Amino acid sequence: MxxxxxxxxxxxxxxxxxxxxxxxxxxxxxxxxxxxxxxxxxxxxxxxxxxxxxxxxxxxxxxxxxxxxxxxxxxxxxxxxxxxxxxxxxxxxxxxxxxxxxxxxxxxxxxxxxxxxxxxxxxxxxxxxxxxxxxxxxxxxxxxxxxxxxxxxxxxxxxxxxxxxxxxQGENVLSEPEPSASSPPDDVPDLADVVGQPEARWALEVAAAGGHHLLLTGPPGVGKTMLAKRLPGLLPVLSPEESLEVTAVRSVHGSLSRASPLIKIPPFVAPHHSASVAALIGGGSGMASPGLISQAHRGILLLDEACEFNTAVLESLRTALEEGEVRIARSKGSVCYPARFQLVLATNPCPCAPPRESDCTCTPWARRRYLARLSGPLLDRVDIRVKMRPITAMTTHEHGTTEATEVVRKRVIGARERAAARWAEHGWRTNAEVPGPALRREFALPLKTTALVDRSLERGFLTARGADRCLRIAWTLADLAKASRPEPDHVAAALEFRDRGAA
Missing domain, CATH: 3.30.230.10 (Ribosomal Protein S5; domain 2)
Structure with a gap:
């Protein structure tokens, strides 16, 4: 036949x-x-x-x-x-x-x-x-x-x-692809545009250097969203392997750009607070398509007005934050999409959110209910928390000249290079990817360095996951300081980052 x-x-x-x-x-x-x-x-x-x-x-x-x-x-x-x-x-x-x-x-x-x-x-x-x-x-x-x-x-x-x-049949010749022209990097907002907020700017630099998740809390108009949008500009360009990973997700999603198909800049995804679980995680009938967290792979996922998101949507992030991938089961089978992103949460401290905290009309119960949408298990996965203050002056005489993105980016790239060299034989790229057992065994710090973390664990102020995340931040602070390993001051600063944004 x-x-x-x-x-x-x-x-x-x-x-x-x-x-x-x-x-x-x-x-x-x-x-x-x-x-x-x-x-x-x-x-x-x-x-x-x-x-x-x-x-x-x-x-x-x-x-x-x-x-x-x-x-x-x-x-x-x-x-x-x-x-x-x-x-x-x-x-x-x-x-x-x-x-x-x-x-x-x-x-x-x-x-x-x-x-x-x-x-x-x-x-x-x-x-x-x-x-x-x-x-x-x-x-x-x-x-x-x-x-x-x-x-x-x-x-x-x-x-x-x-x-x-x-x-x-050998009767004609098919067309072949032309060499792709390298497109210039996308324009990103400059960090110099942000007035004041030295603590938040430092937290943003640490988050960029180590790949850490970040929570920004403060009244409206203080620059939470402005800071978050400037985070991609601090990150290094994607490696060839990472570029193909990110581009492959966009190809499956059908959102690849014809002008510049190869994605070299870390993606920035900022969904509206009305997004559903399926839109964020991925879904659809038959075989699931990639969601927003997979489109943010190797980049930034900003949840602006985080407390306005549905609780189920926020809780659906927990597994992806730990594992760097999302597995979705549908009638036609299960799929696994990469989802190793940096999460940035930005939220007001209460529903009424006045410019001055003293003008708040919310009851203590209303404030607790509003912030409770960010559950304890979710916040435990957020490395850095910052409470931002209202701006009291807009002049350079008050705040001084702020550093531009390019200046901060050089420090971030230097810190990332030191971390990548340290973890190279294990295959980890950033401090945020290092598993807790490796931090406690192969790269264990002296007892005098981790004394504050141990004390916080004993008193119940810190979970085991939170302790691991403090150690990761301490390694990032050491990389930024060009130190060979974290000192007690770095661990203390890392603990402060865990408490600073608490409401």
Missing amino acids: PMGNTWSVALIGIDGRLIEVEADLGGGMPGMKLVGLPDAGLREAKDRVRSAVRNSGQPWPGEKLTLGLSPANLPKLGSGYDLAIAIAVLVAAERVPSARLMGTVLFGELSLDGRIREVRGLLPGLLAARKAGMKRAVVPAHSLFEAALVDGLDVFGATRLQDVIAWL
Whole structure:
């Protein structure tokens, strides 16, 4: 019986799995059957592919056609298999040769007239194909800007199914990606714009240097949001590996920029307080799509007006803050998306939030209820807490000249380089990623250095998780001070950061 074989890729989260598409002709009454756990969108490929083949000048086989997608026990979602299915059918019908299909993976959705449309998740799909040993890929021509990000794979772009058929027959040449021009870094607000708030500025620098989570509490208009928006400018650019991770998430989400597809600047995501759990964590029917915390991977997630968020939304962050990833189970299977971000919470101290604390009209019960939306378990995962004060003067005579972002960024990068060199053999990039057991065993500090932490643990002022986070901050303070290891003063300052924002 005539058989046709092609290759495509199935995505589970941002992980790809090579899929073999088989087409078998003959053995029964004319018809078409698709097997291999296709979803509703993929089952409709039968009609799309038939029309695309006919409108590309090729006859549709008049025999029984069985299409199989292997491995058969892996759910297949979406329309990205259309091109592979169409070519497999034409190979089985002996309309095109199969010589160029060896080591070639095919991506693309087909329109009824034979045009090849873009699909989501092309970048992680190409990376998975390269890892599986494939040599070539045929993708939609409009997606070549994204395909150009993958080295070690010959990528060709096609506009129509007819172009791919002619290429397989050796009658034409498909387009290739142009070298991607490096775009200039995005403009970020300057830290020099923030007036006053020396404690909060120092906390922002420490958070940037160590990758720590941050809580800013204070009346409206004191600069909480301004400070948070300037945090990405203090961070170093992403490494090539991190850039591909972040770009792969955006590719699956479908929000990749054509002008600058490779994301080199740490992303900044600031959802509205009406966001749902599914929007923040990820969700959807069938197979879950990445949420806002995954889009903030290797960057900043700002929850402005944090106490206005639904309690369930805030509590859903707890596991992701600890593990740096989020696992979502849906009817079609479970997916795991990366979610290693820096959380910045900004909130008013009470519902009425007057400019001066003495003008507050809230009862003590109302204040407690408002701040209680930030639960103890969530706050225990926030390393640095800062209570900001109202601005009393706007002149430089009162506050002096404030440091610009570039000045602070040099200190932050220096501290990060020292931390990265220290943790390099363990694979950790920042102090915030170091697990507690390593801090207490391999990198244990002398008892005189940790005496304050031990005393706080004994008196119940600090949890075991909080103690680990204090040690991480102490290492960051030591890196900023260019010290080889934390001193008692660094540990004391780290403890103060845990208490300073308490209401």
